[in-house]
Amino acid sequence: MADKVTLRRILRLFAISARMDMVYLLRDTKFALLGILGDLVNNLATVSGVFLIAARFGGIGEMNADEVLFMMAYSTLSVGVFTLFGSGNNIFISRIIGRGQLDHMFTQPLPLGVQLVTGGFAPFTGGGNLLVGTVLTVISVSRLRLAVTPLWLAALIAYQAATLAVTVARSYIVSSLAFYAPAEAEEISSVAINDTWVVGTFPLSGMPKALQIPLLTILPEGLMAWFPALCLLGRPPLGLTGLYPVLFALLLSLTAKRIFKRGLRNYVQKGSSRYLPYGFRR
Amino acid sequence: MSKRVPADISHTASVVSVRGVTKTFLQRRRGNRGILRNLIHPERKTITALDGLSFEVAPGEFVAYAGPNGAGKSTTMKLLAGMLLPNAGELSVLGLSPRKDRIAIMRRLGVLFGNRTELWWDHPVIQSFEWKKVVWDIPEREYQETLDTVTELLGVKDLLKTFARELSLGQRMRADLAMLLLHRPELILLDEPTLGLDVMAKRRMIGFLKKLNAESGTTIIVTSHDMDDLEEMARRILLISGGKAAFDGDFSALRGKLGCVKKAVVLFESGERREVPYQDTNRFLYELSGLSGIADVSFTQTSLEEGLANLYSQNEKNV
Numbered sequence A: 001m002a003d004k005v006t007l008r009r010i011l012r013l014f015a016i017s018a019r020m021d022m023v024y025l026l027r028d029t030k031f032a033l034l035g036i037l038g039d040l041v042n043n044l045a046t047v048s049g050v051f052l053i054a055a056r057f058g059g060i061g062e063m064n065a066d067e068v069l070f071m072m073a074y075s076t077l078s079v080g081v082f083t084l085f086g087s088g089n090n091i092f093i094s095r096i097i098g099r100g101q102l103d104h105m106f107t108q109p110l111p112l113g114v115q116l117v118t119g120g121f122a123p124f125t126g127g128g129n130l131l132v133g134t135v136l137t138v139i140s141v142s143r144l145r146l147a148v149t150p151l152w153l154a155a156l157i158a159y160q161a162a163t164l165a166v167t168v169a170r171s172y173i174v175s176s177l178a179f180y181a182p183a184e185a186e187e188i189s190s191v192a193i194n195d196t197w198v199v200g201t202f203p204l205s206g207m208p209k210a211l212q213i214p215l216l217t218i219l220p221e222g223l224m225a226w227f228p229a230l231c232l233l234g235r236p237p238l239g240l241t242g243l244y245p246v247l248f249a250l251l252l253s254l255t256a257k258r259i260f261k262r263g264l265r266n267y268v269q270k271g272s273s274r275y276l277p278y279g280f281r282r
Numbered sequence B: 001m002s003k004r005v006p007a008d009i010s011h012t013a014s015v016v017s018v019r020g021v022t023k024t025f026l027q028r029r030r031g032n033r034g035i036l037r038n039l040i041h042p043e044r045k046t047i048t049a050l051d052g053l054s055f056e057v058a059p060g061e062f063v064a065y066a067g068p069n070g071a072g073k074s075t076t077m078k079l080l081a082g083m084l085l086p087n088a089g090e091l092s093v094l095g096l097s098p099r100k101d102r103i104a105i106m107r108r109l110g111v112l113f114g115n116r117t118e119l120w121w122d123h124p125v126i127q128s129f130e131w132k133k134v135v136w137d138i139p140e141r142e143y144q145e146t147l148d149t150v151t152e153l154l155g156v157k158d159l160l161k162t163f164a165r166e167l168s169l170g171q172r173m174r175a176d177l178a179m180l181l182l183h184r185p186e187l188i189l190l191d192e193p194t195l196g197l198d199v200m201a202k203r204r205m206i207g208f209l210k211k212l213n214a215e216s217g218t219t220i221i222v223t224s225h226d227m228d229d230l231e232e233m234a235r236r237i238l239l240i241s242g243g244k245a246a247f248d249g250d251f252s253a254l255r256g257k258l259g260c261v262k263k264a265v266v267l268f269e270s271g272e273r274r275e276v277p278y279q280d281t282n283r284f285l286y287e288l289s290g291l292s293g294i295a296d297v298s299f300t301q302t303s304l305e306e307g308l309a310n311l312y313s314q315n316e317k318n319v
Helices: A007-027 A029-056 A065-085 A093-098 A102-106 A112-118 A128-144 A150-179 A188-200 A226-232 A244-270 B035-040 B073-080 B102-108 B125-135 B140-154 B169-181 B199-216 B227-233 B251-258 B281-289 B304-318
Strands: B016-028 B044-057 B062-066 B088-093 B109-113 B187-191 B219-223 B236-241 B244-250 B262-268 B273-278 B294-301
Touching (some): A007 B125, A029 A065, A029 A128, A065 A128, A065 A150, A065 A188, A065 A226, A093 A102, A102 A112, A150 A226, A226 A244, B016 B073, B044 B236, B062 B199, B062 B227, B073 B088, B073 B109, B073 B219, B102 B109, B109 B169, B125 B140, B125 B169, B140 B169, B169 B199, B199 B219, B199 B227, B219 B227, B236 B251, B236 B304, B251 B304, B273 B281
Parallel strands (some): B062 B219, B062 B236, B109 B187, B187 B219
Antiparallel strands (some): B016 B044, B236 B244, B262 B273, B262 B294
């Protein structure tokens, strides 16, 4: 039993999470499939509403209907990536903190970071949105006749990673409140993440700059789909560089790390008196 | 140039070393009066859970860690498991610092809190065991050997395919204990493992822990409010009260300290009933054998719990 966390060990951790996800799916397939279908319908309803408005009015702002469809595809894809890696409470981290369940994690012989990265991997129950997002992306890319080069694909992956990083960092920043007010802030991560998804699907093209700028900085909903989609279409808005989402994600992640670590130090000093025995586990 | 040594590391041959450990918590006081003032300047009270506590545990010991509610038992367990950090003092577990070497300690330490489960709630028990194998990186052969042994000894073979949420409390505790043992821990911390168990489940749990300690030499520290359970399991009792060690020794010495009296109730053929206190059992039996007309004899003694209740109330008054 080596202490080093090797790539092989990380892959095994992802594999056991995937296996447990499959067992979870198979134990009651009917209800699991209904759950997945519900998620898909919910997400499709959100994005199709925006797309139908774009189709009815010949676009939104400076984006035509196909570009809006591409943005919706990007959004569905990012929700898919999120549910693929964040189906436990590893990203809805305020639940774990608020319920005092970090104690379970302290007793595992793994760094907390490794537990958090690998613990929510759910390719079977969380892969539905990723699949739909991929299909929507293929459709919109073909309608827009975009040239899909390896560089473009690499940019898509980088932007998706940046979007995920912004979502996670934002969740960890607000979830750190649960270190200080565990009962009150137990569900704060779900509020932050769900709001991000809802507001993040609106195309900000045509909106006044006074609205666009705060939505790319203070409340970065614009980075959930709008800004990166326009970057992938070759025209980053507001005269900003296409690297902006990546740089913002990096900055926010470093801020989140600092704030979360500070909260963690508080947790190991004062402990938790709100232990709930099984919420940490699905 | 000297290297800075972390404050909570002490190098010792003991499995557990606690030296002058203090742990305090800030408790916010709430009331209806002065709500606004409380918002700006919240009233806080410092609770001292451990107050300069010191003790050592040698390899292979089975230690009962007892005390009244709020004495600091669970806090000590959490400190040893690296879930909490002390305000002052030195802590060492298996020669390592819980603050700096959490991961290395967790490979060799098993922790179980009676009020919580490490099993995955919505999965069959065997799935939790498989998960543990990967997370603890237990070699396949070692895992299979240990799994066979613990499932046999704890009688959990029939529970392996049952969902954790469908287990009774006794079954869940046995499954949790089996899971705890899969990585063959050298030191086990058990916080109230018999809490809520019925008589049969309790007997089984106690029997297993005694066997584990005797046969594999695993060091065990166990907390419980049930003194009979503790006396049956452990050879040494460490009693804390008010965050300090109130007693450290064996159970007979504790009885002596608490003034627990041994008594014989002698019933004579004439119908007379007499309560006779004694100190030396052999001598008393010898003297008793010289008497005639005895119909029945029963032996009793002041319970540890009675003695402890007196001790705790004295400590409360002193505090």
